Every structure is written in structure tokens, then in C-alpha cells.
Amino acid sequence: MYSIALLGNTLIITVICTDSTLQEPMYFFLCVLAAVDIVMASSVVPKMVSIFSSGDGSISFNACFTQMYFVHAATAVETGLLLAMAFDR
Numbered sequence: 001m002y003s004i005a006l007l008g009n010t011l012i013i014t015v016i017c018t019d020s021t022l023q024e025p026m027y028f029f030l031c032v033l034a035a036v037d038i039v040m041a042s043s044v045v046p047k048m049v050s051i052f053s054s055g056d057g058s059i060s061f062n063a064c065f066t067q068m069y070f071v072h073a074a075t076a077v078e079t080g081l082l083l084a085m086a087f088d089r
Helices: 002-018 025-054 061-088
Strands: none
Touching: 002 025, 025 061
């Protein structure tokens, strides 16, 4: 599912950046939303796969804090972006 999410969001970003007819604010918002989704998935999944593969369920404080920062920052950006998209329409 992680690779499908990365592939799909990368495809969205690539299509929006290369197609000149999609150079409108709503498509830029969708491009940033896809990038935020990549950041959100990439901040959680690698450690989760590491825990499942090694069986070691521990995480250091710094790694936990960094992971929490990226999840909450991506959520804040996503919320602000959805608000901007609502005002744009």
C-alpha cells in the first residue's frame, strides 16, 4: 500500500507539473496535497516496517519526537490547504 501511495501521488505531481493545461490554482493545491500525502506516509511507514520485520517495538525519544513532528506538521499543512481549496471554490 505504501508503494501504491507513493506511485499514485508521484504520478499526480508529475502530470500536474508537465501538462500546461493544468496550470491553475486548484491543480497546484492538488499537487501540494499529494506532496503532503507522501510526507505523511513516509514519516510513519519506514519505522513501522522496521518494527514488523525486526520484532523490536522500541523507539528512541528523538525518533518518536521527529515522527510526531512530521505527522502533526503534515496534518496542519493539509488542513490549511483544504481550507484554502474551499475558499478558492
